[in-house]
Structures are given as C-alpha cells and as structure tokens.
Amino acid sequence: xxxxxITFPGSNRDGDVAKALKQAGATVxxxxxxxxxxxxxxxxxxxxxxxxxxxxxxTGAIAGRAHIMDATRAHAARGGYVLGICNGFQIxxxxxxxxxxxVRNAHLKFVCKRQHLTVERNDTPYTSAYAKGQxxxxxxxxxxxxxxxxPETLARLEGEGLIAFRYAxxxxxxxxEANPNGSLNNIAGIxxxxxxxxxxxxxxxxxxxSLVGGTDGRGLFESLVAAKAA
Amino acid sequence: MKARVTVTLxxxxxxxxxxxxxxxxxxxxxxxxxxxxxxxxxxIELATADKAAAxxxxxxxxxxxxxxxxxxNYRVEIGA
Numbered sequence: 001x002x003x004x005x006i007t008f009p010g011s012n013r014d015g016d017v018a019k020a021l022k023q024a025g026a027t028v029x030x031x032x033x034x035x036x037x038x039x040x041x042x043x044x045x046x047x048x049x050x051x052x053x054x055x056x057x058x059t060g061a062i063a064g065r066a067h068i069m070d071a072t073r074a075h076a077a078r079g080g081y082v083l084g085i086c087n088g089f090q091i092x093x094x095x096x097x098x099x100x101x102x103v104r105n106a107h108l109k110f111v112c113k114r115q116h117l118t119v120e121r122n123d124t125p126y127t128s129a130y131a132k133g134q135x136x137x138x139x140x141x142x143x144x145x146x147x148x149x150x151p152e153t154l155a156r157l158e159g160e161g162l163i164a165f166r167y168a169x170x171x172x173x174x175x176x177e178a179n180p181n182g183s184l185n186n187i188a189g190i191x192x193x194x195x196x197x198x199x200x201x202x203x204x205x206x207x208x209x210s211l212v213g214g215t216d217g218r219g220l221f222e223s224l225v226a227a228k229a230a
Numbered sequence: 231m232k233a234r235v236t237v238t239l240x241x242x243x244x245x246x247x248x249x250x251x252x253x254x255x256x257x258x259x260x261x262x263x264x265x266x267x268x269x270x271x272x273x274i275e276l277a278t279a280d281k282a283a284a285x286x287x288x289x290x291x292x293x294x295x296x297x298x299x300x301x302x303n304y305r306v307e308i309g310a
Binding site for chain 2: 057058061062065094099100101103104105106107108146148149150182
C-alpha cells in the first residue's frame with residue numbers, strides 16, 4: 001500500500017495519519033498541495049485534518065480547488081482510494097468527490113471529545129477489520145461537522161448503503177443525544193458510490209496506541225492495507 | 231469595473247449563526263426583528279471594461295469557488 005498524504009497550508013494532522021498508516025504497514029509519501037501529480041504507484045490519497053487556509057470562505061473550499069485535487073479526482077475516477085479525515089472530509093465534499101457539505105455545528109460550539117461511532121458495514125476497503133454494527137471509540141474535534149445534503153441525496157446515500165459511520169453511544173445506539181453536531185441521520189462518514197472514497201469527521205488516527213487511551217482507530221488503516229494486499 | 235457578489239444560504243438550509251444573531255438582536259430590545267439569515271458579500275475589481283466578459287468571469291467565480299451551490303445562492307451586481 002503506497003499512500004500519499006497531501007499537505008495544504010494549515011493541515012496539521014498529516015503527521016499523525018502518516019504514523020497510523022506506517023503502523024498498519026503502508027509506505028507513506030508527503031505531497032504538497034501545489035504539486036500537480038501524485039507519486040507513481042499511489043494507491044491511497046489522504047486528505048488530512050487541520051484548518052486548511054484558516055477555514056476562510058467555507059471550510060475546505062479553497063483547498064478543494066488546489067492543483068493536486070485534479071490529480072486526486074482523476075485517481076478517484078480510476079477507482080483509487082481517497083480518505084478524507086475531518087478537514088479532509090470537508091475538502092472532499094468541496095472538491096466534488098463526495099456529495100453534500102459540512103456546515104457549522106448546530107449548537108455553534110467547537111467539539112473536542114471522545115465519541116463512539118457505529119460501523120455501518122464491514123464489507124468495504126475501509127472497514128473489514130471491524131465487525132458490522134460495532135461501536136468504535138474514536139475522537140472528534142471540529143466546529144463544522146454538521147453534515148447536510150438535499151433530501152434526494154440523503155435518500156440515495158441511505159438507499160445505496162453509502163453511510164460509513166454514525167454517531168452513537170457506547171452501546172452502539174444511534175440516538176439524538178449521541179449526535180454531537182446536528183448531522184442528518186447522525187452521519188459521521190460517507191462513501192462514494194464505488195466505496196473507494198471515504199470521508200469522515202472523526203479522527204481514527206488519534207486512537208492507534210494504548211499509550212494515548214485506545215486503539216479502535218487502527219482497524220481503518222489495517223483494513224486499507226489488507227484491501228490493497230487482497 | 232467593480233462588482234459585488236452576494237452569497238446567501240438557500241431557503242430551508244439551517245443557519246445557526248443567523249439564529250444566534252437574531253437572538254442577540256432580540257435580546258438588545260430591537261423591535262420588529264422577525265428573522266435573520268447571514269450571508270457574505272464580495273467586492274471585486276475587474277480588469278475588463280467589457281460587461282459581458284465581466285459577467286462571464288463572475289459567474290465562473292461564483293460557480294467554481296465563491297458559492298457552494300449545494301447550500302448557497304449567489305447574486306452578481308456589476309457597477310461602473
């Protein structure tokens with residue numbers, strides 16, 4: 001698995017996600033946003049978390065139009081993996097890789113806490129290391145994580161099984177109380193139609209070492225490496 | 231040539247910032263405030279003097295960057 005982690009001005013989780021990928025057995029290269037090509041043989045493009053361009057205009061809007069995003073869209077169109085985490089999810093939506101958009105949290109507050117998610121399906125390249133319906137314990141840290149889409153898009157996402165993760169309680173119950181930001185249907189992450197693009201607001205890369213309190217994030221990176229090997 | 235682009239949220243899109251501003255205006259005792267929706271204004275100077283070219287450039291700017299048409303509408307006004 002050859003991963004290319006894109007660094008935009010204001011990305012700040014590029015190092016953490018690289019560490020998580022290496023731990024799972026991937027080789028990682030770092031790519032600057034103004035580059036026009038991905039390294040040869042790239043299997044996975046990662047749009048990391050952070051505050052690209054200071055969240056100016058709309059979160060992810062300016063990064064979503066960066067030069068490297070043309071190459072990233074072409075990579076996704078060929079069926080290549082693209083993983084957008086937090087600001088990377090916002091960038092993926094703004095770049096047209098995923099439908100819908102992330103807007104200001106409904107309660108207007110930045111949230112930074114541990115959060116459980118349900119794994120909606122485990123037959124995808126990103127989730128084979130988990131059990132279907134498993135409640136995983138990861139972190140969230142965002143001010144604009146409120147996922148919205150028009151009713152037709154939402155119905156299509158639900159109907160085609162493109163919801164990757166939902167905010168839930170520790171028992172895996174998807175409730176209004178467990179929704180930290182007002183996202184429609186408790187959506188924490190979604191897939192593209194081909195399941196090769198995943199965007200999610202939570203940070204699986206935070207929870208990869210028991211030293212920092214948990215390892216539930218590892219499965220996502222291990223799944224990806226296994227998907228490439230398969 | 232100068233232009234002003236106004237970007238507003240589409241009807242029905244939740245605007246928690248507008249709601250908070252609305253609440254603040256009401257708590258200030260300002261009478262008659264029904265509701266508030268927050269938007270953005272961009273004042274743009276264009277090198278061209280050709281109105282049609284300016285309109286085309288501004289439309290492209292709105293569609294490609296200034297507005298996310300999933301949730302936002304835009305309006306372009308071209309001045310002198």
